[in-house]
Amino acid sequence: MDAPNAATPILQLPAEILHHILQWIAPADLVILPRVCTAFRTVTKGNHKLYRDVYVNTLDEPSNPSLDYEQEIHDFVKLESICNNPEKSELEFVHDTVTRLLKNASPSHDEAINLSKTHAPSRNVAHLQSLFSRDDTAEAFLQGSSLFNRLRRQPTRDSVSAPTSCDDGYRTLQQKSAHLHCLYSRPILNVGRLRSMKTYPYACSKVYDLRQFTQNTGWGPFQDDGTFNVDWEKVEAILIVLGHNIGARRQIARIFAEVWDSPFSGSFQNSFMAPPPRDITSFEARDPYGVTGTWYRIVCFLDYSDFFAFNFGDPELLVTSDAPRPPLDVGEATRLIMMKVNVTSIEEPGPEDGQELPVVHFRGVSRSLDDSFDDNANSNIRGK
Numbered sequence: 563m564d565a566p567n568a569a570t571p572i573l574q575l576p577a578e579i580l581h582h583i584l585q586w587i588a589p590a591d592l593v594i595l596p597r598v599c600t601a602f603r604t605v606t607k608g609n610h611k612l613y614r615d616v617y618v619n620t621l622d623e624p625s626n627p628s629l630d631y632e633q634e635i636h637d638f639v640k641l642e643s644i645c646n647n648p649e650k651s652e653l654e655f656v657h658d659t660v661t662r663l664l665k666n667a668s669p670s671h672d673e674a675i676n677l678s679k680t681h682a683p684s685r686n687v688a689h690l691q692s693l694f695s696r697d698d699t700a701e702a703f704l705q706g707s708s709l710f711n712r713l714r715r716q717p718t719r720d721s722v723s724a725p726t727s728c729d730d731g732y733r734t735l736q737q738k739s740a741h742l743h744c745l746y747s748r749p750i751l752n753v754g755r756l757r758s759m760k761t762y763p764y765a766c767s768k769v770y771d772l773r774q775f776t777q778n779t780g781w782g783p784f785q786d787d788g789t790f791n792v793d794w795e796k797v798e799a800i801l802i803v804l805g806h807n808i809g810a811r812r813q814i815a816r817i818f819a820e821v822w823d824s825p826f827s828g829s830f831q832n833s834f835m836a837p838p839p840r841d842i843t844s845f846e847a848r849d850p851y852g853v854t855g856t857w858y859r860i861v862c863f864l865d866y867s868d869f870f871a872f873n874f875g876d877p878e879l880l881v882t883s884d885a886p887r888p889p890l891d892v893g894e895a896t897r898l899i900m901m902k903v904n905v906t907s908i909e910e911p912g913p914e915d916g917q918e919l920p921v922v923h924f925r926g927v928s929r930s931l932d933d934s935f936d937d938n939a940n941s942n943i944r945g946k
């Protein structure tokens with residue numbers, strides 16, 4: 563038998579072998595492959611399985627069975643190119659592609675990227691972490707909200723607050739940038755070439771501005787139009803305030819370091835890794851809500867006099883309804899509270915309760931871990 567010819571052109575290989583080879587190439591190589599020659603263009607054109615195999619060999623197995631893998635590959639390669647040479651004009655595409663990658667993310671069994679004890683590894687997340695590790699990429703796409711625009715426009719805190727933009731398209735882009743920052747989940751606390759400009763005073767101003775909370779917003783971080791759509795700029799401000807206060811307390815920072823220092827972790831479905839199973843009581847086994855457990859709470863608040871002065875103080879400092887209040891940096895109190903809760907009884911729903919699930923009664927304790935003299939943090943808990 564003649565020895566196989568090692569110089570056999572790749573395009574003369576059987577289709578099955580050629581497919582097995584091509585499925586392991588990088589997405590960027592697959593995108594340019596049709597430009598190499600007519601034969602490769604013929605091989606790749608409409609080859610759904612090839613695009614799917616390259617996708618799942620690079621990224622997570624998506625839950626959507628009808629995903630357009632060819633379009634996803636092209637968008638992923640374009641995202642890589644944009645993040646390596648960021649242009650702010652591409653914010654809308656970057657937002658749509660990143661959110662879609664997170665929507666299609668799933669826990670991976672790749673041990674090489676399993677660096678967390680609380681969040682499942684994900685190839686999609688690992689790629690996004692790498693793409694957004696560059697400072698210029700983060701500046702272009704994570705720092706485009708009104709908070710960052712205001713910070714760069716008003717480097718001095720005594721400047722008069724300018725009204726926010728009324729351009730709906732521009733405000734939509736600001737929301738998308740804030741959304742990306744929240745999904746990124748690591749709060750950006752300092753910006754500028756020397757990291758000398760702090761975001762906290764501007765975020766604190768937004769969080770404690772009572773005008774942000776109305777019946778239309780549901781008294782929460784929602785749009786002021788009654789739709790209860792999330793206002794990502796408000797959530798971004800909360801993220802920054804929490805990040806600032808956690809970082810300022812060494813004990814608290816140690817507890818939450820893994821969560822706060824891992825970009826995009828926890829930003830996709832089923833990303834939380836539950837602790838190993840333990841023996842449970844019969845009540846816990848019948849509890850559909852998962853009440854039993856130990857829970858941490860972080861509570862940040864202003865001194866009341868500072869809070870009142872900020873919202874109802876000197877009339878000369880009042881601003882128009884469409885302009886933000888001045889930056890606020892007077893210091894907050896922060897409490898780390900641990901709650902331990904246990905189920906005490908379970909009963910059938912009453913006539914005024916939802917009939918699909920039982921009524922669960924529970925008891926527990928709430929204790930402050932950093933200020934044992936705070937009566938508001940130390941208490942017994944009971945409820946249903």
